[in-house]
Amino acid sequence: MGAVFALVDGNNFYVSCERVFNPHLEGKPVVVLSNNDGCIVARSQEARALGIRMGAPFFEAKHFVQSHGLIWLSSNYTLYGDMSARLMALLGELSPHQEIYSIDECFLDLTGIRSDLLAQAQAMRKRIKHYLGLPTCIGIGSSKTLAKLANHIAKKHPDYKGVFSWQHCNRLEEDALMSSIEVSEVWGVGRRLTIKLNQLGIYSVCDLKYASTSLIRKRFGVVLERTVNELNGVSCLDLEETHDEHLVRKHQIISSKSFGKPVHHLPELQEAVVSYISRAAEKLRQQQSFCSHLLVYIRTNPFAQHREQYAKSITIPLITGKDDKRQLAELASQGLQKIYCAGYAYKKAGVMLLGLYPAHQAQDDLFCTPPERTRSHRLMQLMDQLNHTYGSNTLRLAGAGLRPRWTMRSLQRSPNYTTAWNELAQAYANR
Protein backbone atom coordinates (compact mmCIF):
# COMPACT_ATOMS: atom_id res chain seq x y z
CA MET A 1 0.00 0.00 0.00
CA GLY A 2 1.34 3.42 -1.01
CA ALA A 3 1.83 6.51 1.10
CA VAL A 4 -1.08 8.74 2.12
CA PHE A 5 -0.60 12.33 3.21
CA ALA A 6 -3.01 15.00 4.38
CA LEU A 7 -2.44 18.71 4.34
CA VAL A 8 -4.57 20.69 6.78
CA ASP A 9 -4.64 24.46 6.91
CA GLY A 10 -6.64 27.26 8.42
CA ASN A 11 -8.78 29.40 6.12
CA ASN A 12 -7.73 33.07 6.22
CA PHE A 13 -5.95 32.05 9.39
CA TYR A 14 -5.11 35.44 10.91
CA VAL A 15 -8.53 36.88 10.15
CA SER A 16 -10.19 33.75 11.55
CA CYS A 17 -8.19 34.04 14.79
CA GLU A 18 -9.37 37.62 15.20
CA ARG A 19 -12.97 36.64 14.51
CA VAL A 20 -12.97 34.00 17.23
CA PHE A 21 -12.70 36.74 19.85
CA ASN A 22 -14.48 39.51 18.02
CA PRO A 23 -17.69 38.29 16.41
CA HIS A 24 -18.39 41.72 14.94
CA LEU A 25 -15.79 40.90 12.29
CA GLU A 26 -17.95 38.05 10.98
CA GLY A 27 -19.36 38.59 7.47
CA LYS A 28 -17.37 41.79 6.92
CA PRO A 29 -14.36 42.55 4.74
CA VAL A 30 -11.35 42.30 7.06
CA VAL A 31 -7.61 42.46 6.39
CA VAL A 32 -4.65 41.85 8.67
CA LEU A 33 -1.50 43.87 7.98
CA SER A 34 2.20 43.09 8.21
CA ASN A 35 4.56 44.81 10.63
CA ASN A 36 4.48 48.58 10.37
CA ASP A 37 0.93 48.19 9.07
CA GLY A 38 2.55 48.03 5.65
CA CYS A 39 1.27 45.13 3.55
CA ILE A 40 -1.86 42.99 3.50
CA VAL A 41 -0.98 39.51 4.75
CA ALA A 42 -4.44 38.04 5.32
CA ARG A 43 -7.85 38.74 3.81
CA SER A 44 -11.33 37.56 4.67
CA GLN A 45 -13.45 36.14 1.88
CA GLU A 46 -15.34 39.45 1.71
CA ALA A 47 -12.08 41.40 1.35
CA ARG A 48 -10.97 39.09 -1.47
CA ALA A 49 -14.26 39.74 -3.22
CA LEU A 50 -13.36 43.44 -3.28
CA GLY A 51 -10.34 42.49 -5.39
CA ILE A 52 -7.80 43.18 -2.66
CA ARG A 53 -4.55 41.39 -3.51
CA MET A 54 -2.48 39.32 -1.11
CA GLY A 55 0.73 41.15 -0.26
CA ALA A 56 -0.46 44.47 -1.65
CA PRO A 57 0.56 47.63 0.21
CA PHE A 58 -2.28 48.72 2.44
CA PHE A 59 -2.47 52.29 1.16
CA GLU A 60 -3.71 50.92 -2.16
CA ALA A 61 -6.75 49.41 -0.47
CA LYS A 62 -7.33 52.07 2.15
CA HIS A 63 -10.17 53.71 0.22
CA PHE A 64 -12.29 50.60 0.83
CA VAL A 65 -12.43 51.59 4.51
CA GLN A 66 -14.68 54.51 3.57
CA SER A 67 -16.50 53.00 0.63
CA HIS A 68 -17.07 49.39 1.77
CA GLY A 69 -16.49 49.35 5.52
CA LEU A 70 -13.20 47.48 5.21
CA ILE A 71 -11.81 46.71 8.67
CA TRP A 72 -8.05 46.58 9.12
CA LEU A 73 -6.01 45.13 11.96
CA SER A 74 -2.32 45.11 12.82
CA SER A 75 -0.93 41.61 13.11
CA ASN A 76 -0.92 40.01 16.55
CA TYR A 77 1.56 37.16 16.34
CA THR A 78 1.22 36.33 20.02
CA LEU A 79 -2.42 35.50 19.43
CA TYR A 80 -1.88 33.65 16.14
CA GLY A 81 1.02 31.65 17.55
CA ASP A 82 -1.01 30.52 20.52
CA MET A 83 -4.03 29.59 18.39
CA SER A 84 -1.67 27.74 16.07
CA ALA A 85 -0.27 25.67 18.93
CA ARG A 86 -3.80 24.65 19.92
CA LEU A 87 -4.69 23.80 16.33
CA MET A 88 -1.59 21.66 15.87
CA ALA A 89 -2.21 19.81 19.15
CA LEU A 90 -5.71 18.84 17.99
CA LEU A 91 -4.49 17.76 14.56
CA GLY A 92 -1.80 15.64 16.14
CA GLU A 93 -4.60 13.38 17.32
CA LEU A 94 -5.33 12.32 13.74
CA SER A 95 -1.92 10.74 13.26
CA PRO A 96 1.22 10.22 15.30
CA HIS A 97 3.24 11.53 12.37
CA GLN A 98 2.88 15.27 11.96
CA GLU A 99 4.97 17.94 10.27
CA ILE A 100 4.15 21.50 11.27
CA TYR A 101 4.86 23.28 8.03
CA SER A 102 3.87 26.83 8.88
CA ILE A 103 1.86 28.75 11.44
CA ASP A 104 -1.40 27.58 9.88
CA GLU A 105 -0.52 24.38 8.02
CA CYS A 106 0.54 20.86 8.81
CA PHE A 107 1.12 17.63 6.98
CA LEU A 108 -0.04 14.36 8.49
CA ASP A 109 1.07 10.89 7.45
CA LEU A 110 -2.07 8.78 7.19
CA THR A 111 -0.42 5.75 5.59
CA GLY A 112 -1.96 2.52 6.76
CA ILE A 113 -5.04 4.04 8.35
CA ARG A 114 -7.85 1.80 7.17
CA SER A 115 -10.99 3.65 8.13
CA ASP A 116 -12.80 6.08 5.84
CA LEU A 117 -10.40 9.01 5.61
CA LEU A 118 -12.96 11.43 4.19
CA ALA A 119 -15.25 10.85 7.15
CA GLN A 120 -12.39 11.17 9.60
CA ALA A 121 -11.21 14.39 8.01
CA GLN A 122 -14.72 15.83 8.16
CA ALA A 123 -15.01 14.87 11.81
CA MET A 124 -11.68 16.60 12.54
CA ARG A 125 -12.81 19.78 10.81
CA LYS A 126 -15.93 19.84 12.98
CA ARG A 127 -13.88 19.23 16.10
CA ILE A 128 -11.56 22.12 15.33
CA LYS A 129 -14.46 24.42 14.57
CA HIS A 130 -16.15 23.38 17.81
CA TYR A 131 -13.10 23.61 20.08
CA LEU A 132 -11.27 26.58 18.56
CA GLY A 133 -13.77 28.28 16.31
CA LEU A 134 -11.41 28.06 13.34
CA PRO A 135 -12.46 27.03 9.82
CA THR A 136 -10.05 24.63 8.06
CA CYS A 137 -9.64 22.69 4.81
CA ILE A 138 -8.06 19.29 4.33
CA GLY A 139 -6.47 17.78 1.20
CA ILE A 140 -5.49 14.12 0.88
CA GLY A 141 -3.16 12.48 -1.65
CA SER A 142 -0.39 9.98 -2.12
CA SER A 143 2.39 12.60 -2.02
CA LYS A 144 2.82 15.88 -0.20
CA THR A 145 2.52 17.81 -3.46
CA LEU A 146 -0.77 16.05 -4.26
CA ALA A 147 -2.06 16.70 -0.73
CA LYS A 148 -1.25 20.40 -1.18
CA LEU A 149 -3.08 20.47 -4.49
CA ALA A 150 -6.05 18.60 -2.98
CA ASN A 151 -6.21 21.24 -0.27
CA HIS A 152 -6.32 23.94 -2.93
CA ILE A 153 -9.27 22.17 -4.57
CA ALA A 154 -11.07 21.78 -1.24
CA LYS A 155 -10.75 25.54 -0.72
CA LYS A 156 -11.93 26.56 -4.18
CA HIS A 157 -14.92 24.24 -4.53
CA PRO A 158 -17.50 24.50 -1.76
CA ASP A 159 -19.15 21.29 -3.01
CA TYR A 160 -16.42 19.27 -1.36
CA LYS A 161 -17.29 20.75 2.05
CA GLY A 162 -13.69 21.47 2.97
CA VAL A 163 -12.18 18.05 2.25
CA PHE A 164 -10.87 16.71 -1.04
CA SER A 165 -9.05 13.42 -1.63
CA TRP A 166 -7.46 12.17 -4.84
CA GLN A 167 -8.16 8.64 -3.66
CA HIS A 168 -11.75 8.97 -4.80
CA CYS A 169 -10.85 9.94 -8.37
CA ASN A 170 -10.08 7.71 -11.31
CA ARG A 171 -7.38 8.72 -13.71
CA LEU A 172 -9.70 10.49 -16.13
CA GLU A 173 -11.29 12.58 -13.41
CA GLU A 174 -7.88 13.36 -11.99
CA ASP A 175 -6.52 14.57 -15.33
CA ALA A 176 -9.63 16.59 -16.04
CA LEU A 177 -9.35 18.34 -12.70
CA MET A 178 -5.62 18.95 -13.13
CA SER A 179 -6.19 20.39 -16.59
CA SER A 180 -8.44 23.02 -15.09
CA ILE A 181 -5.80 24.29 -12.64
CA GLU A 182 -2.95 26.59 -13.62
CA VAL A 183 0.55 25.23 -13.20
CA SER A 184 1.41 28.15 -10.91
CA GLU A 185 -0.79 26.61 -8.21
CA VAL A 186 1.60 23.69 -7.82
CA TRP A 187 3.67 23.73 -4.63
CA GLY A 188 7.18 24.74 -5.66
CA VAL A 189 6.21 26.51 -8.89
CA GLY A 190 6.58 30.23 -8.35
CA ARG A 191 6.47 33.27 -10.59
CA ARG A 192 9.73 32.72 -12.47
CA LEU A 193 9.20 29.04 -13.08
CA THR A 194 5.66 29.67 -14.32
CA ILE A 195 7.00 32.00 -17.02
CA LYS A 196 9.64 29.49 -18.13
CA LEU A 197 7.20 26.57 -18.07
CA ASN A 198 4.66 28.53 -20.11
CA GLN A 199 7.36 29.13 -22.72
CA LEU A 200 7.67 25.35 -23.04
CA GLY A 201 3.91 25.03 -23.52
CA ILE A 202 3.25 23.85 -19.98
CA TYR A 203 0.24 25.75 -18.68
CA SER A 204 -1.82 23.44 -16.51
CA VAL A 205 -1.00 21.09 -13.66
CA CYS A 206 -1.82 18.24 -16.03
CA ASP A 207 0.73 19.51 -18.58
CA LEU A 208 3.41 19.40 -15.90
CA LYS A 209 2.35 15.99 -14.66
CA TYR A 210 2.93 14.50 -18.14
CA ALA A 211 6.08 16.50 -18.94
CA SER A 212 9.25 14.50 -19.59
CA THR A 213 11.17 14.15 -16.33
CA SER A 214 14.52 14.11 -18.12
CA LEU A 215 13.71 17.37 -19.89
CA ILE A 216 12.52 18.94 -16.66
CA ARG A 217 15.63 17.79 -14.86
CA LYS A 218 17.91 19.16 -17.55
CA ARG A 219 16.17 22.50 -17.76
CA PHE A 220 15.20 23.09 -14.13
CA GLY A 221 17.12 20.71 -11.88
CA VAL A 222 16.22 18.02 -9.40
CA VAL A 223 13.72 20.05 -7.40
CA LEU A 224 11.16 20.37 -10.17
CA GLU A 225 11.83 16.82 -11.33
CA ARG A 226 10.76 15.66 -7.88
CA THR A 227 7.64 17.77 -8.18
CA VAL A 228 6.72 16.03 -11.44
CA ASN A 229 7.17 12.65 -9.80
CA GLU A 230 5.11 13.73 -6.84
CA LEU A 231 2.30 14.84 -9.18
CA ASN A 232 2.36 11.32 -10.60
CA GLY A 233 1.78 9.90 -7.15
CA VAL A 234 5.40 8.92 -6.48
CA SER A 235 6.17 10.25 -3.03
CA CYS A 236 9.65 11.85 -2.98
CA LEU A 237 9.37 14.21 -0.03
CA ASP A 238 9.24 12.66 3.41
CA LEU A 239 7.47 14.09 6.37
CA GLU A 240 9.82 16.20 8.43
CA GLU A 241 8.48 15.40 11.83
CA THR A 242 8.39 18.01 14.49
CA HIS A 243 7.53 16.38 17.79
CA ASP A 244 9.20 18.89 20.01
CA GLU A 245 9.39 22.47 18.90
CA HIS A 246 12.59 23.05 20.83
CA LEU A 247 14.44 20.26 19.11
CA VAL A 248 13.91 21.67 15.64
CA ARG A 249 17.14 23.49 15.04
CA LYS A 250 17.07 26.27 12.51
CA HIS A 251 20.09 26.72 10.25
CA GLN A 252 19.97 30.48 10.48
CA ILE A 253 18.20 33.04 12.61
CA ILE A 254 17.13 36.40 11.26
CA SER A 255 15.87 39.43 13.10
CA SER A 256 15.08 42.47 11.04
CA LYS A 257 12.48 45.16 10.91
CA SER A 258 11.61 48.24 8.93
CA PHE A 259 11.50 51.43 10.94
CA GLY A 260 8.31 53.27 11.67
CA LYS A 261 10.13 56.47 10.63
CA PRO A 262 13.30 56.92 8.60
CA VAL A 263 16.48 56.88 10.69
CA HIS A 264 19.50 59.03 9.80
CA HIS A 265 22.05 58.77 12.56
CA LEU A 266 24.37 56.06 13.74
CA PRO A 267 23.34 56.02 17.44
CA GLU A 268 19.74 55.24 16.57
CA LEU A 269 20.75 52.55 14.11
CA GLN A 270 22.89 51.09 16.84
CA GLU A 271 19.94 50.91 19.20
CA ALA A 272 17.95 49.05 16.59
CA VAL A 273 20.76 46.61 15.82
CA VAL A 274 21.37 45.91 19.50
CA SER A 275 17.70 45.25 20.09
CA TYR A 276 17.48 42.94 17.04
CA ILE A 277 20.56 40.99 18.04
CA SER A 278 19.15 40.55 21.53
CA ARG A 279 16.04 39.01 20.06
CA ALA A 280 18.10 36.79 17.75
CA ALA A 281 20.32 35.65 20.63
CA GLU A 282 17.23 34.67 22.60
CA LYS A 283 16.02 32.52 19.74
CA LEU A 284 19.50 31.06 19.46
CA ARG A 285 19.60 29.98 23.09
CA GLN A 286 16.05 28.70 22.91
CA GLN A 287 17.18 26.12 20.40
CA GLN A 288 20.39 25.53 22.35
CA SER A 289 22.74 26.58 19.59
CA PHE A 290 25.84 28.66 19.07
CA CYS A 291 26.60 30.70 15.97
CA SER A 292 29.88 31.03 14.11
CA HIS A 293 29.06 34.06 11.96
CA LEU A 294 27.10 37.22 12.37
CA LEU A 295 25.72 39.41 9.58
CA VAL A 296 24.51 42.99 9.91
CA TYR A 297 22.82 44.97 7.16
CA ILE A 298 21.19 48.34 6.67
CA ARG A 299 19.33 49.81 3.73
CA THR A 300 17.35 52.80 2.59
CA ASN A 301 13.78 52.58 1.32
CA PRO A 302 13.88 50.79 -2.08
CA PHE A 303 10.46 52.18 -2.97
CA ALA A 304 11.65 55.77 -2.73
CA GLN A 305 13.19 55.58 -6.21
CA HIS A 306 13.66 59.32 -6.48
CA ARG A 307 16.18 59.24 -3.65
CA GLU A 308 19.68 57.87 -3.77
CA GLN A 309 19.81 54.29 -2.51
CA TYR A 310 22.26 52.68 -0.16
CA ALA A 311 22.41 49.09 1.07
CA LYS A 312 25.30 47.29 2.64
CA SER A 313 25.96 44.24 4.75
CA ILE A 314 28.91 42.84 6.61
CA THR A 315 29.61 39.30 7.75
CA ILE A 316 31.65 38.93 10.90
CA PRO A 317 33.30 35.58 11.66
CA LEU A 318 33.45 34.72 15.35
CA ILE A 319 36.64 33.14 16.58
CA THR A 320 34.70 31.01 19.00
CA GLY A 321 30.99 30.33 18.76
CA LYS A 322 28.79 32.57 20.88
CA ASP A 323 25.33 32.91 22.34
CA ASP A 324 25.91 35.77 24.77
CA LYS A 325 23.91 38.79 23.67
CA ARG A 326 26.38 41.26 25.20
CA GLN A 327 29.25 39.96 23.07
CA LEU A 328 27.11 39.63 19.99
CA ALA A 329 25.78 43.15 20.45
CA GLU A 330 29.31 44.52 20.74
CA LEU A 331 30.41 42.80 17.53
CA ALA A 332 27.26 43.78 15.64
CA SER A 333 27.73 47.36 16.73
CA GLN A 334 31.31 47.40 15.46
CA GLY A 335 30.17 45.88 12.17
CA LEU A 336 27.49 48.52 11.82
CA GLN A 337 30.06 51.30 12.23
CA LYS A 338 31.98 49.87 9.30
CA ILE A 339 29.04 49.86 6.91
CA TYR A 340 27.28 53.02 8.09
CA CYS A 341 27.43 55.91 5.70
CA ALA A 342 26.11 59.27 6.83
CA GLY A 343 23.59 61.23 4.80
CA TYR A 344 21.02 58.56 4.00
CA ALA A 345 17.50 58.01 5.30
CA TYR A 346 17.61 54.41 6.49
CA LYS A 347 14.42 52.38 6.40
CA LYS A 348 15.52 48.99 7.60
CA ALA A 349 18.22 47.19 9.53
CA GLY A 350 18.68 43.55 10.30
CA VAL A 351 20.96 40.92 11.74
CA MET A 352 21.45 37.25 10.88
CA LEU A 353 23.07 34.55 12.96
CA LEU A 354 24.73 32.02 10.68
CA GLY A 355 26.69 28.80 10.97
CA LEU A 356 24.51 27.49 13.80
CA TYR A 357 25.46 24.34 15.66
CA PRO A 358 24.46 22.62 18.90
CA ALA A 359 25.80 24.40 21.97
CA HIS A 360 27.24 21.23 23.45
CA GLN A 361 29.62 20.96 20.50
CA ALA A 362 31.05 24.41 21.20
CA GLN A 363 34.80 24.70 21.55
CA ASP A 364 36.33 26.84 24.23
CA ASP A 365 38.46 29.85 23.60
CA LEU A 366 41.97 29.10 24.81
CA PHE A 367 41.98 32.32 26.82
CA CYS A 368 38.47 32.14 28.20
CA THR A 369 38.47 30.71 31.70
CA PRO A 370 35.68 28.33 32.68
CA PRO A 371 34.26 30.67 35.37
CA GLU A 372 33.77 33.38 32.72
CA ARG A 373 31.77 30.98 30.65
CA THR A 374 29.64 29.85 33.51
CA ARG A 375 28.92 33.44 34.49
CA SER A 376 27.92 34.34 30.97
CA HIS A 377 25.69 31.30 30.75
CA ARG A 378 23.99 32.02 34.07
CA LEU A 379 23.45 35.67 33.31
CA MET A 380 21.85 34.90 29.95
CA GLN A 381 19.65 32.26 31.53
CA LEU A 382 18.49 34.70 34.16
CA MET A 383 17.68 37.36 31.58
CA ASP A 384 15.72 34.87 29.51
CA GLN A 385 13.82 33.71 32.56
CA LEU A 386 12.90 37.18 33.73
CA ASN A 387 11.78 38.19 30.28
CA HIS A 388 9.73 35.06 29.97
CA THR A 389 8.01 35.58 33.31
CA TYR A 390 7.50 39.33 33.25
CA GLY A 391 7.26 39.99 29.54
CA SER A 392 9.94 40.44 26.90
CA ASN A 393 12.19 43.48 27.31
CA THR A 394 11.75 43.56 31.09
CA LEU A 395 15.51 43.28 31.39
CA ARG A 396 17.42 44.39 28.34
CA LEU A 397 20.71 45.80 27.18
CA ALA A 398 21.03 49.52 27.69
CA GLY A 399 22.35 49.79 24.15
CA ALA A 400 18.90 48.96 22.82
CA GLY A 401 17.67 52.38 23.87
CA LEU A 402 15.15 53.43 26.49
CA ARG A 403 12.50 55.05 24.39
CA PRO A 404 13.35 54.44 20.76
CA ARG A 405 11.48 56.50 18.19
CA TRP A 406 12.18 54.07 15.36
CA THR A 407 9.92 51.24 16.56
CA MET A 408 7.37 49.89 14.14
CA ARG A 409 3.85 51.12 13.74
CA SER A 410 1.14 48.82 14.94
CA LEU A 411 -1.92 50.97 15.39
CA GLN A 412 -4.72 48.42 15.51
CA ARG A 413 -3.45 45.41 17.35
CA SER A 414 -6.02 43.26 19.08
CA PRO A 415 -5.57 42.17 22.72
CA ASN A 416 -3.67 39.01 23.62
CA TYR A 417 -6.87 37.21 24.53
CA THR A 418 -5.32 33.80 25.11
CA THR A 419 -1.99 34.64 26.74
CA ALA A 420 -2.58 37.61 29.06
CA TRP A 421 -5.14 37.46 31.86
CA ASN A 422 -5.58 41.20 31.97
CA GLU A 423 -6.47 41.32 28.28
CA LEU A 424 -8.88 38.40 28.28
CA ALA A 425 -11.83 40.45 29.49
CA GLN A 426 -11.77 42.42 26.25
CA ALA A 427 -13.07 39.37 24.44
CA TYR A 428 -16.26 39.78 26.44
CA ALA A 429 -16.43 43.47 25.75
CA ASN A 430 -16.50 42.60 22.04
CA ARG A 431 -19.65 40.52 22.32
Add this chain to the structure above:
DNA sequence: TCTGGGGTCCTAGGACCC
Protein backbone atom coordinates in the same frame (compact mmCIF):
# COMPACT_ATOMS: atom_id res chain seq x y z
C1' DT B 1 2.39 60.08 4.01
C1' DC B 2 2.18 54.92 2.98
C1' DT B 3 5.26 48.84 0.34
C1' DG B 4 6.81 42.64 6.05
C1' DG B 5 9.55 39.13 8.19
C1' DG B 6 11.58 34.70 8.44
C1' DG B 7 12.84 30.69 6.55
C1' DT B 8 14.38 26.47 3.11
C1' DC B 9 16.97 24.10 -0.61
C1' DC B 10 19.96 23.83 -4.74
C1' DT B 11 23.69 25.17 -7.87
C1' DA B 12 27.84 27.14 -9.56
C1' DG B 13 32.30 28.52 -8.89
C1' DG B 14 36.55 29.26 -6.36
C1' DA B 15 40.06 27.74 -3.10
C1' DC B 16 42.27 24.10 -1.50
C1' DC B 17 43.74 19.16 -0.72
C1' DC B 18 46.11 14.68 -2.16
Add this chain to the structure above:
DNA sequence: TCTGGGGTCCTAGGACCC
Protein backbone atom coordinates in the same frame (compact mmCIF):
# COMPACT_ATOMS: atom_id res chain seq x y z
C1' DT C 1 52.51 21.40 -29.59
C1' DC C 2 51.76 19.65 -24.72
C1' DT C 3 49.56 20.06 -18.36
C1' DG C 4 44.97 14.54 -14.31
C1' DG C 5 41.46 13.05 -11.52
C1' DG C 6 38.83 13.22 -7.68
C1' DG C 7 37.35 15.19 -3.76
C1' DT C 8 35.78 18.75 0.18
C1' DC C 9 34.35 23.07 1.97
C1' DC C 10 32.67 27.62 1.62
C1' DT C 11 30.07 31.46 -0.30
C1' DA C 12 26.94 33.96 -3.21
C1' DG C 13 22.95 34.02 -5.58
C1' DG C 14 18.59 32.39 -7.19
C1' DA C 15 14.42 30.12 -6.64
C1' DC C 16 10.78 28.86 -3.67
C1' DC C 17 7.56 28.80 0.64
C1' DC C 18 4.19 30.97 4.21
